Amino acid sequence: MHDDQHASARTHFRSADGGRVTLCAPGYDLTEPWSASVRITTNRPYAGTPEGLDLRQLHIARAGNYDHVLERVIDGHWSNVVQMQGGQCMIGHSDQADQGLAVWRGPWHEAATWLPDPKMPGSHVLRYFAGLGFHDSPEGLRVTAGRPAAHNVEVLEVSKRIPGVGHLDIRQPALAHRLVPVWSGAAVPTGEVWAEEVSPADQGSSDMVVIHATPSTVTTLAGERDHKHLCERRVEFLHRVTELCWPREDTGKSTGKKAWS
Structure with a gap:
């Protein structure tokens, strides 16, 4: 892998409260801009x-x-x-x-x-x-x-579009622990994943949203456009993520424990 490919596989975002979100996914385009609420x-x-x-x-x-x-x-x-x-x-x-x-x-x-x-x-x-x-x-x-x-000043979520995969909405566990199912999810290198069916009120067909939990984040990954129903593509992406963290600003580091349990 060339140096520019290494650079695009890892990205950082400084959140409004001073925290730092890090995402590393070798083989994926991470150059789309971040946003935050x-x-x-x-x-x-x-x-x-x-x-x-x-x-x-x-x-x-x-x-x-x-x-x-x-x-x-x-x-x-x-x-x-x-x-x-x-x-x-x-x-x-x-x-x-x-x-x-x-x-x-x-x-x-x-x-x-x-x-x-x-x-x-x-x-x-x-x-x-x-x-x-x-x-x-x-x-x-x-x-x-x-x-x-x-x-x-409180950051509700930070977001990023992953071309060909979908939209990541990343939250800290304190604000999103209720999104995580009570049963164990499938293991991935950075935590656990679950796939849940949702039925938008303005659409006739249902869709699958993938939930991903790490020690310092809870993420939902939804599809887009032609890839909206390709849930396996989103799960594959999360299997290849090697780092996704958002340490609390007051500690500067994650605990390594299941913050969502």
């Missing part, structure tokens, strides 16, 4: 807290991702752009949509949130990013709270 909660709401700041949702993606979302999903445009924390705060709206879009964009990544008002004033939009720090790097976008005692 983040929740910011207010631990002790205080008088005068603007409405909506007790719970904020951010989606982190590669820089430029929401140009396509703004154009294709709500047929909108960027109405305002201001410099902010080494990047840009961008406000998007559409006359046809019932919601707006706000994005902090850095050199490599961006954090986006939907707005309840499609034409919310820029001064109000900036409140959605109030009290947060954005620290962008090629490995990921870290989001910090200016007042850690008041605000908590």
Whole structure:
């Protein structure tokens, strides 16, 4: 295997809370961008807290991702752009949509949130990013709270598309242990796997979702497009994964125990 093949078989992602996700799967293309869902909660709401700041949702993606979302999903445009924390705060709206879009964009990544008002004033939009720090790097976008005692930054999941296989949604066990069946799964080099049938409400046919548990992650792997029903392809991928870990930031390492049991 050539050096460039070695590089593409292993990838890292710095999550918004400072953790580091590592995925290694020799023979597979891992070059698709990472994304993540983040929740910011207010631990002790205080008088005068603007409405909506007790719970904020951010989606982190590669820089430029929401140009396509703004154009294709709500047929909108960027109405305002201001410099902010080494990047840009961008406000998007559409006359046809019932919601707006706000994005902090850095050199490599961006954090986006939907707005309840499609034409919310820029001064109000900036409140959605109030009290947060954005620290962008090629490995990921870290989001910090200016007042850690008041605000908590929590990563709900990180995601990656594996071409020809499907979509990985990776969570830490504390948030996803209920996804793991109570019975033992099939052994793979990094943990255990299960295949479960799901029946989407908007589709007539069922599909199989593969669940994968390691000492520090719980992952669901769903198919896509023409590969949607090829469950064996997803199971084969997980058999060939040699590393999938997301150590807790406070320990810096996994315990090696079954965190999902």
